[in-house]
Amino acid sequence: MRPVRSWRDVLTLVGFLTPALVxxxxxxxxxxxxxxxxxxxxxxxxxxxxxxxxxVGLENYARLLGDPDFHSSMLRTFAFVLLSAVIGQTIxxxxxxxxxxxxPRWRLxxxxxxxxxxxxxxxxxxxxxxxxxxxxxxxxxxGLLNRGLGLIGLGPVEWLQAHAxxxxxxxxxxxxxxxxxxxxxxxxxxxxxxxxxxxLIDGASAWQQFRRVVVxxxxxxxxxxxxxxxxxxxxxxxxxxxxxxGGPGNVTEIIGIYIFQQxxxxxxxxxxxxxxxxxxxxxxxxxxxxxxxxxxxx
Amino acid sequence: xxxxxxxPPAAPEPAFRAASGQPTAPQxxxxxxxxxxxxxxxxxxxxLALFAIVPFSWLLLAAFDEQASIFVKxxxxxxxxxxxxxxxxxxxxxxxxxxxIYSGGATLILVVVATMxxxxxxxxxxxxxxxxxxxxxxxxxxxxxxxIAPLYVIAASLGFLDxxxxxxxxxxxxxxxxxxxxxxxxxDTVPLEIEEAAWVDGATRLxxxxxxxxxxxxxxxxxxxxxxxxxAWNEFLIPLVLISDPDKQPIALGLFRAYISYTxxxxxxxxxxxxVYVIPAxxxxxxxxxxxxxxxxxxxxxx
Numbered sequence: 294m295r296p297v298r299s300w301r302d303v304l305t306l307v308g309f310l311t312p313a314l315v316x317x318x319x320x321x322x323x324x325x326x327x328x329x330x331x332x333x334x335x336x337x338x339x340x341x342x343x344x345x346x347x348x349v350g351l352e353n354y355a356r357l358l359g360d361p362d363f364h365s366s367m368l369r370t371f372a373f374v375l376l377s378a379v380i381g382q383t384i385x386x387x388x389x390x391x392x393x394x395x396x397p398r399w400r401l402x403x404x405x406x407x408x409x410x411x412x413x414x415x416x417x418x419x420x421x422x423x424x425x426x427x428x429x430x431x432x433x434x435x436g437l438l439n440r441g442l443g444l445i446g447l448g449p450v451e452w453l454q455a456h457a458x459x460x461x462x463x464x465x466x467x468x469x470x471x472x473x474x475x476x477x478x479x480x481x482x483x484x485x486x487x488x489x490x491x492x493l494i495d496g497a498s499a500w501q502q503f504r505r506v507v508v509x510x511x512x513x514x515x516x517x518x519x520x521x522x523x524x525x526x527x528x529x530x531x532x533x534x535x536x537x538x539g540g541p542g543n544v545t546e547i548i549g550i551y552i553f554q555q556x557x558x559x560x561x562x563x564x565x566x567x568x569x570x571x572x573x574x575x576x577x578x579x580x581x582x583x584x585x586x587x588x589x590x591x
Numbered sequence: 592x593x594x595x596x597x598x599p600p601a602a603p604e605p606a607f608r609a610a611s612g613q614p615t616a617p618q619x620x621x622x623x624x625x626x627x628x629x630x631x632x633x634x635x636x637x638x639l640a641l642f643a644i645v646p647f648s649w650l651l652l653a654a655f656d657e658q659a660s661i662f663v664k665x666x667x668x669x670x671x672x673x674x675x676x677x678x679x680x681x682x683x684x685x686x687x688x689x690x691x692i693y694s695g696g697a698t699l700i701l702v703v704v705a706t707m708x709x710x711x712x713x714x715x716x717x718x719x720x721x722x723x724x725x726x727x728x729x730x731x732x733x734x735x736x737x738x739i740a741p742l743y744v745i746a747a748s749l750g751f752l753d754x755x756x757x758x759x760x761x762x763x764x765x766x767x768x769x770x771x772x773x774x775x776x777x778x779d780t781v782p783l784e785i786e787e788a789a790w791v792d793g794a795t796r797l798x799x800x801x802x803x804x805x806x807x808x809x810x811x812x813x814x815x816x817x818x819x820x821x822x823a824w825n826e827f828l829i830p831l832v833l834i835s836d837p838d839k840q841p842i843a844l845g846l847f848r849a850y851i852s853y854t855x856x857x858x859x860x861x862x863x864x865x866x867v868y869v870i871p872a873x874x875x876x877x878x879x880x881x882x883x884x885x886x887x888x889x890x891x892x893x894x
Contacts, residue, residue, distance in 0.1 A: 294716045305796070306711050313708035313771060316700075320742065320764035321730050327741035336744070346655040389639065392632045398625075401632060409877075410640045413647065413874070416876040418825035421650070421865045424850065428649035428661050437648065471643050499628075511742040528734020531827030535847055549736035549828075556740040561891065565740040572737040580732030584725050 325573060334568035338560035346563065353567035362543060363568065366551040370527060373462055373547055378526035381466035385521045389470075390477030391503055397490045399499075408478070411471030423535035426464045427453070431472045453537060457545045461533045468532065471520060480514045481507060513586065520583040524576055548572050650869070660858050673863035681815060685838060686845040689755075690824060690868070693841050696759035698822040702816050704763070706808075709774025714783070724775070731768040733800060743832050753805050753836040761829055762893035766819040773818065777811025778804065779852050820876045842868045 297303055333355050336346035357363045393404055414422065429437045432451035444553035462573045482506065492506045508515070530549035533539070537556065539546035546554070548568065556565025654673055656666035677683035712720065735742065742761070751757025768792035781804050789799035805812070827843045834840050840848070842864060849861055 294714060297715055297717045302715065306715055306717060309707040309711040313767060316704060316760070316764040316767050317727070317730060320745075320761050321733055321738075321768075324745055325733060325742040327745060328738045331741055331744070353730050389635065392635060399628065401636070406887055407636050411642050413873070414643050416873045417869050418843060418872055419827050420825075420846045421869055424846065424865055425646040425650060427850070428653075428663060429646040431661055435799040437645070437663045440663075467642060467646070470740065471639070474639075519865040524732045525734070528736045530734075530736045531831075535827070536849070538851075549734075552736060552739060553828075553832075556743070562740045562744060566738075569737045569740055570884070573733065576732050576734070576737065577729070580729050583732060584728050587728055588725065 314328055328566045328569050328573065331563055334563045334572045336562040336566070338562055340435060340558065340560075341385035343562075349563070353564045354571075356564060357567055357571065362546070365543070366546050366548050367571075369458065369544075369546065370548040373458075373465070373529075374523055374526045376462050377465040377469065378522045379519065380504065381462075382469040382526075383515065384585050385466075387477045387508075387515060390474045391507065393474060394478040394481035396481065396484075397486055404478070408475045411475055413471070414468045415472040419531035422464070422468055422510065422536055423532055426460075426467075427536060430460050430464075454541055457537050457541060461536060461545050463531065465526065465532060466537065469526075473518065473522065476518065477511075477515075480511050484510055517586050519584070520579060520586065521573045527572065527576055527579075540556050650862055650865055653858055654866045656859060656862075657861075659862055661856075673859040674867075676860055677863045677867065680860075682837075682845070686840065686842045686864065687867060690840060690841040690843075692755055693759050693762055693830070694820050694823040696755070697763040697766060698816050700760065700763040701766055701819040702754065702812060705767060705774045705815060705819075706805070706812060708771055709778050710804065712771070712775045712784075713778035714800075724772070727768045727771055731772075735765060735826075739828060739832055742829075746833055750777035752833055753839055755839065758830060758833050758839075759831065762823040762826055763819070765826070765829070766822045768817050769822070770815045773815040775810065777808045777815070780811075782806045817878065818873050821872055824871060856872040874880075 297306060331346075332349055333350060334346040335342050335349045335352070337343045393401065393407065395401075395404070395494055401566055417425070431437070431439070432449065432454050433439065434449045436449065436452070438452060439449035442450065450456065488510070489502060489506065492502045497505065527575065528549060529547065530553065533545055534553070536567035538546040539550040549572075550573065552565050552568045555561050555568060649661075649663045652663060652665060655669050655671070657668045657670045657672060658666075659673070677687075710779070712724065746752060746761060749757060751761065779793060785807070786799050786804055789803045790796065794802065825843070826841075827847070830841050830844050831847070834844060837848070845863060846868070848859060849856060849864075
């Protein structure tokens with residue numbers, strides 16, 4: 294790396310960075326700033342308020358805070374994140390990755406095959422993932438899950454009607470957990486074998502080794518992954534929208550769907566922006582911690 | 592090597608070791624505790640593998656079924672008609688071409704933009720460089736979901752609604768933070784000395800960058816391009832909001848709109864289209880798994 298010395302360096306630097314700055318600025322930073330501005334207006338998608346929105350101060354925020362639908366949507370999103378990202382994709386995935394990983398005195402066969410299969414759910418686009426589950430979790434007797442239940446004399450269960458929230462949570466775990474496991478297994482295998490062997494010689498049980506050696510060593514990686522998966526799960530839209538469109542009623546209306554509906558189905562761009570700004574605040578807070586974790590990597 | 596290390600310590604604690612399922616002697620042939628644990632582990636892995644792949648059964652069966660439905664069933668007559676229809680049918684072909692235009696265009700833009708920026712970020716030190724990199728990382732946490740309303744308004748004011756070129760630009764911008772980080776990382780792995788040698792031989796800086804550094808960072812450019820392509824290929828919300836013209840929608844939207852038209856869903860068509868939609872994504876995962884593991888985790892695995 295070299296310092297910028299001449300005007301020519303400055304020109305190169307500015308010239309090479311400008312296109313990236315324009316793209317980033319134009320379609321992510323500018324909309325984020327514009328969201329804050331619009332959240333103070335009564336901008337609508339159509340009609341008079343679309344052309345000449347009025348400044349309404351904190352009215353949108355007051356409406357959100359007084360809207361039970363917004364509260365329940367936020368709570369639902371937190372539950373969705375906790376269950377699928379934190380518990381499913383991080384804690385559970387890490388535990389299973391420990392089973393999969395090669396380590397002293399523990400070696401399973403076929404792990405590359407398992408890893409390949411586990412990658413498939415994340416490899417498919419959201420739209421296809423949703424379609425697959427629309428079929429698998431179909432609520433009639435002919436749905437695949439219900440046929441399975443029928444074999445042991447249970448069901449049929451109306452997965453996407455009576456248990457829609459649980460079902461979309463499981464679908465999201467399905468999508469994220471396998472890849473998380475493969476990542477974690479690679480991280481566990483990157484721990485020097487001698488360290489693990491030493492703990493075994495000292496008489497540690499598998500659980501003690503896991504709890505006292507593996508987890509503390511990989512703490513930074515686990516935290517980084519946890520933050521990343523938490524952040525992306527807050528932003529999930531397509532998978533759930535495709536499957537349920539937020540319903541039935543609004544039991545699967547996570548915050549992304551709430552924002553979409555306010556802005557594009559009820560035409561309240563201002564209110565949708567305000568909800569987006571609140572989501573953005575949560576994410577930037579989590580993001581700041583994520584960036585702090587990653588600060589060594591620059 | 593590990594066998595040498597399995598010699599028990601001088602003063603083993605028998606009760607403790609038995610409880611933990613460790614052999615007390617290295618030559619112990621049968622380890623009932625261990626093999627039980629392994630059987631359990633295999634059962635868990637097999638169960639999870641089934642969980643991962645069973646939902647795919649509909650896709651693989653329905654795509655080749657003459658009378659496909661939403662239900663999983665073995666076709667009474669296997670057929671390729673669904674695929675023939677997909678490509679013979681104007682709508683099907685158009686969806687595929689549209690997706691290729693958006694993703695291909697976004698990838699092209701990204702490769703150029705991220706390569707340029709990644710190069711100078713890797714090669715020059717200037718005040719604010721670190722802050723810039725961390726800022727880009729922070730931008731990465733913003734999902735389209737949070738700012739979709741203003742994004743729509745801005746895109747509309749720029750005339751980007753239902754515009755190939757506008758939607759492509761927006762899609763590219765969302766993939767940029769990740770691509771930028773990846774490219775900078777790849778350039779970091781090309782030693783500065785190689786570039787300096789080219790300068791000594793009389794090459795200008797720009798020439799050295801193009802002729803010497805870029806080819807060495809080539810695999811990195813390829814990986815970043817793949818990741819960008821798939822990111823744009825999979826995107827659902829941005830097209831949903833920015834595109835209403837059925838002639839311009841990508842596959843994701845086509846699937847969604849066909850699926851919600853409850854009355855006359857052509858399941859065979861839907862499944863065949865899904866297969867075509869999935870193939871690039873799966874191929875990509877096979878090819879780019881390593882790069883992806885590092886990018887998703889941001890240096891989680893092994894670094």
